[in-house]
Amino acid sequence: MIQIRRGTVVEARATGHGTTDLVVEIAGVRAQAISYDATGPVDVGDVVVLNTTAVALGLGTGGAHIVMAVEGREQPGDVSGHAMKLRYTPVQSSVDAIEQTRSDALDEVASLQGMPVIAAGLHSALAPAVVAARAIDPSLRIAYVMTDGAALLMAFSETIPALREAGLLDKTITAGQATGGDIEAISLYGALAAAKAIARADVVVVSMGPGNLGSGSRWGHASIEVAAIVNAVAALEGTPVVVPRISFADARERHRGLSHHTVTALSLALARAQVTLPSLAPERAAEIRDRLQEVARKHDMIEVDLGTAEAALKESPVPLRSMGRSYEDDPDFFRAAAAAGVHAATLARARR
Template sequence: MIRWRKGEVVRIRREWPGAVELEVTVPEGTCRALAYPPLVGRPEPGDEVLLNTTALAMGLGTGGYAMVVAVPNRLPEDPEGPGHLVKARYTPMQATVLGADEQDSPFHELLREADSLDGMPVVVADLHSALPPILCGMRPRPRVAYVMLDGGALPAWFSMACAKLREIGWLAGVVTVGQSFGGDVEAVTTHTGLLATRHVLEADVAIVTQGPGNLGTGTRWGFSGVSAGEAVNAAAVLGGRPVAALRISEGDRRERHIGVSHHSLTAYGRVALTPAQVVVPELPGEFGERVRDQAELLAVRHELVSVPVDGLYEALLDSPVKLSTMGRGLEEDLAYFLASAAAGRHAITLLD
C-alpha cells in the first residue's frame, strides 16, 4: 500500500506558503519531493528524510511527488496552543488544528447558533482547477472565500494557486473542511465551512471545490466530484444561493467528458436535491449547441442561466496563476475555462 524510501536532501527547488519542494537522492537516483513544514519541519540540504514514494511510482499527474513523512534526525518542536480538531484522523500523519467551530475557538460563539448565509452566492465546481477561472470572471471582484473539500488533496498547502491568490488578495481566505486541513480557517463540515466564510471571513461570495487532484473510476458514481452536488445542498439549506459551474470540455479525449461532463450531470442532476442556478455559457457553433442540449437534462430541478462569454477570454489571459485542467492549458481546452469564468460572472450579478 505504501512504498517507503530513505533519501537525502540535495537542494531546495522552490517553496510557497506551507510547502517546500526538494530534490532528494534515493537508491533509484534523484526525485522531486514535497514537504509540509507545519507537519514535518523544514528539511535542509544534507538532511536524511523518510519518504512515501507511492504517488511518484504511480506517475500521478497532480501528485507525482515523493512525500516527506519525517526528518528523523531533526524533529520539529511539539505544537503549542489550542486546537482539538484532528484531521487525517487515525492515519500516521494525523494533525491537530484549531477549528473555527470548536469550543476553544474565538469564533465558537459566533458560529454556535449561526444558521444562515444571508443569501450569499456560493459557486460550486467539480475540479480545483475551476477556482482561478471562476475568480477571473468576477469583475469587479467582491470579497471571496474558498471552501476546500476533501475529495482531492487534503493539505491546502499543496495548492500553489491558493497561495498566490491569497497573497494578491483575490481570496480573502481558504477554509478547509472535512479531512482537509491547512486553510486560514478550519471547519468540521462543509456547512460550518460555508458559515465561516460568511461570518468569520465576511465574504460576499464563496467558491466550493475539492482540493487539487480528484479520484475517478470511469463508473457512474465512483468519482470524488459527487461532492459538488452535496455542496449545492449545503449552500441551499443554509440560505445561500448556489450557482453550479458546469464541467465542460472540448479537449478531453474521453467521450464521457466531452461537452458537459457526466460528473456535472450526475452531481447536479442526481446528488443535488435542492435547486441551483446552473450556468450555461453561450459557446458558439455545434459544440455550443451540444452543451445547451446536455444542460437541458438539468432543467428538471435547476434553473438554467445562459451567460455570455464575451470578454472572458481576455480576462482569463490575465490570470495571475497558471490555468491548467487535467494537463490542458487555456488554449487546449478553452471551453472548460470559459464555463468556469461564466459562473463567476453570473455570481456577482446576484450581489445586492
Template structure:
C-alpha cells in the same frame, strides 16, 4: 499500503508557504519530493529523509510525487499551537488544529447562534483548476468584495500543495481560506461544509464563496465513482442554510473521452441524480455547434426541469486571467487547448455579477 524509502536532500528548488519543493538522491537517482514544513519540519541540503514513494511507484498522474514522512535530522514540527480538533484522525499523521467550532474558540458563540446565509452566493466547482478562472473574473470586476475559498477534503488534504491558492492569495485575490473535513492548513479550520459556510458568512463577512476540492481528483469511469460527486451534497447544504447555490458544470470539447465531451457525465450525474434541490447552473454561450450539443444534453437529461439554467455571454476569461498574470492548466491542458472548460468557471463569476448582485456592466 505505504511504500517507504530513505533519501538524501540534494537541493531545495522552491519554498512557499508551508511547502518545500526538493530534489532527493534515491536509489542512485535524483528525484522530486515535497516537504510540508509545518508537518515534517524545516529541511536542509544533506538531510536524511524518510519518503512515501507509493504514488511514484504506481506512476500516478495525480499525487505522483514523493512526500517526506520524517526528516531524520530534524524531528521537530509545529502545525498549530492551539486547538483540540484532530484531522487525519487515527493515522500516524494525525494533526491538531484550532477549529472555529470548538468551545474554546472565540468564534464558538457566532457559530452557535447562526440563523441564515441570507441568499449569499456560493459557487461550487468539482475540480481545483476551476478556482483560478473564477477568481480572476470575479475579482477583476469586484476588487473590493470579499471572496472566500473553502477547500474540501475530496482530493489533496494540505492546502499548502496548491500553487494556485498560494498565487491567488499573494496577489490579494482570495481574501480568506477555510479547510474542512480532513483537509487542513486554511486560514480557518472547520469540521464540515455547514460550519465552513457559516464561518464565511458570520466571521469573514464574505460577499461570495467558492467551494471545491484541492489539487487532484479520482475517477473510475463508473457512474458514481468519482470524487467530484461531492458537489451534490455541498449544493444541498448551501440551500439548507438559505444560501444561493450556483454549480459550475464540467464542460470540455478537448477531452478525448466521450463521457466528458460537452457537459461531462460527472456533472450530469450530479445534477440529475445526486443533488436534491434546485440549483443555478450558468452555461456560457459557446459557438453554435458546441452550444447545440450542450442544449441537447440538458434537454435529454431534463436538467432544465429541476434547475435554473442561465446562458451567459462571456468572452472575457482570457482577458481576466491576463490582467492578473495568471496561467491555468487542467488535465494537462492550458486555456487555449481547453477554453470551454475554463470559460465555464469564469461564467459562474459573471453569473454572480449579473444575477446575484447586479455589478456586471449592462452593455455586454
C-alpha cells in the same frame, strides 16, 4: 498499500507557501519530492523517509514523492487547538476549529441570506471563477472553502498562493479533514457559516483541492461531492451556482463536451441549483444542452455573457491550467468556470 523509501536530499527550495520542493537521491536515482512545513525543516544532506506510492503507480498526483519524516530529527510542533484533523493517521494534527473558537458568531448564522456560493468539481475551476468575479466587481470579498474530497493539505495547491499574491482571494477555509486554511472548520456547514460571519464574504467558491480521483464509472469520482455542496448551500438558504465541467479538448468520451461528472452530481442534488453556461459555438451549445436534458427540470440553466471577464481570463495574473491544458488549449473549460464567477458576482452586487 504504502510504498516507503529512504532518500538523501540533494536540492531544496522553500516555496514560501507551506512546502519545500526537493530533489532526492534514492539508490543512485534522482527524483522530485515535496516536504510540507508541518513535517519540520529539511535541508540538503538530510536523509528523508518518503512515500513513493503515487509515483510508483504513475498516477496524476504522482509527480513527486512526499516526505514523511526527516531521519534523526524530532518535530516538537505546536500542539495547541482541540480539534484533530487527519484523524487516526500517522500525521493527525490539532487545529483551532472555528466552530469551537467562534461558536458565538457561528451559532447566530441561521441563514446565508441568498449569498452566492459556487460549487465546482475540480480545483482548477477556482482561479478562472475568482478572476472573473473580480473583473465584474473588484470590491467583492471572496472566500474559498476547500473540502476534503482530494488533497487534504491546502499547502499542496499552487493556485491559492498565486491568487492571494495577486490580491484576488480574501480568505481560505478548510473543511472536514482538509487543513491549512486561514480558518479551520469541522464541517462544510461550519465552513459556510464562517464564510459569512467571520470572512464576511460576498461570494464563496467551494471545491476540493488538487488531485480529483476518478474511475471511469458513474459513481466512482470525487466530483460527485458537488451534489452535497449544493444541498448544504441550499439548506443554509444560500444560492448554489454550479460550474459545469465543459471541455472540447479532452480525448476521453465521458468528459468531452459536458462531463458525466457534472450530469451525475446534478442528478443527485436534492436542491435546485443555478447552472451557468458561457456562450459557445452553436453546435457546441446544442451538444451541451442535449447532455443537460436529463437534469434540466431539476435545475436552472443560465446563459452568461462573460463581458469584461473574457479579457480578464486571457490576461490572468494567475496561471490557468487543468488536466495539463492551458486556456489556449481548452478555453471553454475555463470560460465555463468564469461564467459561474460572473453570475455569482452579479448576484452579490445585487444583494448590496
